[in-house]
Amino acid sequence: MSRDFCFRLRTLFPVGNLLLMLLLLATTARAATTDPKELLNNGQVDEVLRLVAPRATGNNAAAFNYLGRAYYELGDWDNAVRNCERATQIAPNNAEFQLWLARSYGEKANAARPISAYSLARKSVAAFTAARNLDRHNLAIARDLGEYYSTAPSMVGGGSDKALALAAEMASEYPSAAAWLRAMVAAHNGNDTEAEREYNESIRLDRYSASTYIELARFLRKNKKWDYFQQTIERAIKSSRIRPVDRFDAAELLIRANRALPVAAQLLRAYIQSGHTEESAPLFRAHFLLGEVLMKTGDSAQAASEYRAALALASSYRPAADALRRLERR
Structure with missing residues (x-):
């Protein structure tokens, strides 16, 4: 999710530069797939909306779920909730559908x-709990529910006791x-x-994976x-178990820490060029973040290329559209 869910109460502008031409060629090549999951992993939200929206009728729960996830990537929480709700109404016993509904409620909250946040948060934890009850071996569900329990107040279903009880349930299968x-x-x-001691124990148990260093x-x-x-980020980057x-x-x-921005740019370029992007880290958002770094380091021309x-990939992604509009008005 949010990457993992954490509770807390286009216009396409014409351009002739080489970078965008290459991107469009790559996008065309990727677009050979019509699998919504692959398209989401590729960050091709416009393609998902174009291909899936006509299918989101009647009892096609999967289509509604994919639409909800596309809107989730865009930060359009209203449409994410609406479509994820429809998916779970059609298929209430699908754990993945319940997970995405929970995430959408949480982000809308x-x-x-x-x-409104109070009601949405209660709906979020209810959907997380439903997902957990449907699939008790799903790590993503357990992590998201655990993060909710550990950070949300008790009045909306959170609590340290619940989080620790869940951790005990997870310990044998997922010790890290x-x-x-x-x-x-x-x-x-x-x-x-x-x-700090437990974070380091998590790192040890997962054999010093980059993801645990990042946590x-x-x-x-x-x-x-x-x-x-800074040392921990460096260890993550140097880990032999980095994805x-x-x-x-x-x-x-x-970027959030406003530190080592040239390193952040290198990491984003490596991710963009990897050919192994994921739905949880949308490719269009990687381009946007790289544009933000380039703006901070004074390269406005390349920043504009990254926003474009x-x-x-996602013509209605407002942060990129707004950033490009501000840049073009300078």
């Missing part, structure tokens, strides 16, 4: 006013994730020493332990 969840609980309760780095960024943060999506996540953390590259 994040953007809502307090009264269980340690991560215990770290989340400790961090939320202000026990930074225990949190520790998230904690260190929040606590502004900048030297340790393309880990490079995206590391870059996003560096994002819009070539």
Whole structure:
């Protein structure tokens, strides 16, 4: 999700540059697939909307789910919720559909006013719980529910006791994730020493994977332990167990921290060029983030190219459209 869900209460502009031409050629090649899941992994949201929308009728739950996920990538929470709700109404016993509904409710809650957020949060945890009950071996579901429990207040179904109970359930099958969840609980309760210990235990149990280092780095960024943060990001990047999506996540953390921006740019370029992009880290968003880095480092021309590259894949992605509009008005 949000990458993982965390609870907290186009216009396509014409351009003739080589970078966009190459991107469009690559997009055309990728577009040979009509599988919505592959298209989402490729960041081709416009293609998903074009191909799937006509199918989203009657009892086609999968089509409604894919539409909801496409809108989720775009940050259009209203349409994400509407389509994910329809999918679960048709197929209430599908754990994946319940997971995406829960995520959509959660993100809509994040953007809502307090009264609406309360109701949406309760719906979110109900859908997470339904997903967990339907598939108790799904790690993504367990992590998202655990993150909700560890960060949401009790009045909307959160609580450290629930998170720790879930961690105990996860421990035999997913020991590293269980340690991560215990770290989340400790961090939320202000026990930074225990949190750090559990994050490091999670790293050890997952054999020093980049993703577990990145989770520790998230904690260190929040606590502004900048030297340790930088060291942890470097360890993630150097890990022998690094996936393309880990490079995206590391870059996003560096951008949020406003640190080592040239490294963030390198990581984003590596992700974009990897050929192994994921739905959880949309390719169009990688282009947008690279544009943001280039703007901060003074390369406005290349930043504009990256914003256009994002819009070539997701023409209604407002952050990229707004950034390009601001740039063209300068």
